[in-house]
Amino acid sequence: MKREFNAIIEQDSEGYFVATVPELRGCHTQAKSLDTLMRRVREAIELCLEVEGEERRVGKFIGVQRVEV
Secondary structure, three states: OOOOOOOEEEEOOOOOEEEEOOOOOOOEEEEOOHHHHHHHHHHHHHHHHHHHHHHOOOOOOOOOOOOOO
16 A cells, blocks of 8 residues: 655755654655755655554654745
């Protein structure tokens, strides 16, 4: 059974792309290209699911909001 997860993708000051999966505690990875990042984030999700099993946090992704201060 396929599952879908949301990944937040950012680019750091050194040019690396960083992906975080909020639904899975500690699930994040990085890469120099978006293609590599997507492959790695799938691998990271699979590993996190193996470790967490059904204990994963259940939440509903709402979105990302830019806040100006």
